[in-house]
Amino acid sequence: MSERRTDIVDLDAEREVDLRSAWSRIAARWWLPVGGLVVGAILGVLVSLGSAQVYEAETLIYLGQPFTPGGGSQIQSLATNPKTVNETIHSEAALDAAARAAGMRRAQLRGNVTSSTVVAAGQLKTTSPLVTIQVHAPTKAKAEKAADSLADTVIGHVAPYVDEKMRLLRNQITINETQLKAVDRRIATATQQQSLALNDASLSLAEKLLVSTNSNATINNAEQRRATVLADLNSARQLLALAEDVEQSRVVQPAVAGKASATSGRNAAAVGGLIGLLLGGLAAVVADPWIQRRSAASD
DSSP, X not given: OOOOOOOOOOHHHHHHHHHHHHHHHHHHTTHXXXXXXXXXXXXXXXXXXXXXXXXXXXXEEEOOOOBOTTSSSBOOXXXXXXXXXXXXXXXXXXXXHHHHHXXXXXXXXXXXXXXXXXXXXXXXXXXXXXXXXXXXXXXXXXXHHHHHXXXXXXXXXXXXXXXXXXXXXXXXXXXXXXHHHHXXXXXXXXXXXXXXXXXXXXXXXXXXXXXXXXXXHHHHHHHHHHHHHHHHHHHHHHXXXXXXXXXXXXXXXXXXXXXXXXXXXXXXXXXXXXXXXXXXHHHHHHHHHHHHXXXXXXX
């Protein structure tokens, strides 16, 4: 019968001992991780202060909410797609146009352009037509020009349907106004002819009655036509007001740039402090073995 081995190493026990030993070393030299935390945070802040200064420009755009031609219900379009702005401003064509407008290279804008939707508490993100576009650039003017260019590109993509709708409505309003003036002239002419006939002593009573009857018929038909044209005109004006105030996309706030540090001081301090804390803890763990080796070597 083979002998049972009694020299099996308990790895879990060794790990527990190592962890206890490491923690005791850190506790004994607690000032090392604390000092590392403080020094790391200070160095992080200094790095952020010494980083290059950039400008952030932000513009606010309204994508609009298109309706059916009769204004009865909302419709789905590029303006209602939540990905339209982000995809557009990151396209090569939009970046190229913005770079040329700002006097920059396209590579300077790539990665420095972002967008975000503006939503109220409880509002779905997909229903908000308000979007901000942010651009980081080396100078204030370049940041503002690039942001305005990107906003114009977005508006140009989402606006065609509503722009064409407003053009047709304006044409309809012009036609209705012309028709209304023609009807008013017809009524005025018929009224004048009726008055002249009634005051004309050379006409017999039967002739005056015939002219008056014909004039009244003309006036009645014109009044009915006027009511129809006026209703169409008012409807077109209401639809145009809806398109201009609600459906039409537009820039709400042009781009305004302000200074923005390339590296956030708070973030830099947090990262530097964390690195300093880890290095200080590591130094506390290896301090005893290193001191012991140095002592043994000197002996």
